[in-house]
Amino acid sequence: MLEIKNLTVGYIAEPVLRDLSVTFDDGDVVAVLGPNGCGKTTLLKAIVGLIPVRDGKVELDGADVTGGRTEKLAREGLVVSPEGRRLFGGLTVMENLRAGRFTGRAGPSIDDVLDIFPRLKERLDFKASAMSGGEQQMLAVARALVGGPRVLMLDEPSLGLAPKMVHQLFEVFRTLANDGRTIIIAEQNVIEATRVARTCHILTGGTFRFTGPSLTADDQATVQRTYSDLLALN
Template sequence: MNVTNLLEVEGLTAGYGAAPVLHDVSLTVEPGQIVAVLGANGASKSTLLRALSGLIPVEKGSVRFDGHDLRRQKVERMVRLGIAHVPEGRGVVTELTVEENLRLGGLWRKPQPSLDPIYELFPRLAERRRNEGHQLSGGERQMLAIGRALVAQPRLLLLDEPSLGLAPLVTAQIMALLRDLRDRTGLAVLLVEQNVRSALSIADQGIVLSLGRIVTRHDAATLVDDDELRHAYLGF
């Protein structure tokens, strides 16, 4: 593994049952880098994150994180290595309070991490810490899902559609937070995002998926300026 890469994926093939939907996917993420995974609906972007986090089996290829083989690793082992996954739909436990949800993020860390840094990042969550998940707005739930992942003190955040269903202002706030975390802490992010403009505004690199295959990878500025590529695969 290249020592400059935190995550290194080579020839990944994965899917559901006997039908693979990811085909020969290779990518890298360096420490402190935001890599946006882009593409139309059905491009298998979310499937990629599920395969990386062990939610679906890898049929072929290799997935390595900081030199460790991630295939067939248990979730708690991945968390301890420094990987956190925020799935599409946010995954907040609506019957639990904000504080209880956040504490779930630190279950595999000993001793239990302090929640103070999360409340500093998300003052709104501090205000709502006694509220249950079902009492939160969509934006607050997304903040809670990201905050819960950050409690585990990851080095790599797998983030799936954070802007889904959110107002543009809230989306901009979340994107600004990700950029700030990268700049201040060196957090690496593999970001699946349907809002292409928002994703490319903070990303260092962009990967374009189509029907489960990578069709191109470039720095974010190149993707924004490539009219033919944008019209063919990104819809703007």
């Protein structure tokens, strides 16, 4: 279980996140929703030690991991697939996947993730920079998966993708929690996010302004309506 307790994070002056608390349960699929600049990326970076925390704690199974080294946290199972994919563009698909095994954790094999993303199986010798945006996003998620994450955080996975590709990719996210893995999707595509998430948090003004389930069509409509209402107020 991943717990965020009274987290305050900022870069220079005003904090981006203020006294933020949330619990991510094992096996859950969670959407953190909000517009550009609301703090979604800041939250994920704070969890994996990429930016300093001013106050509060990040706990994994009750152990304080606040401000830990990113590589160490990855080896403990906190893995992020960052916005913009951040692939090794000069390396092939296979070489990028092998790089994802640096954590040394038990997890899906390269063959396993190629079964999840059969398109990549056809591109093993392609350099990452030569692939389409959708293929690159698949590779970014696959590379994170072979690291054996307990908590997989996906930062704006729909960014720049065609609607059909977004739909296919999010279908994969729905299945990734089946073995107890926690999936956190930081997104502004509220339609797709609510379709696959079980719980949604709407982040504006540095804090969660709404938290609710996304299990039924009525739940999803409530989240989507609340999201639109909150954006109109900001």
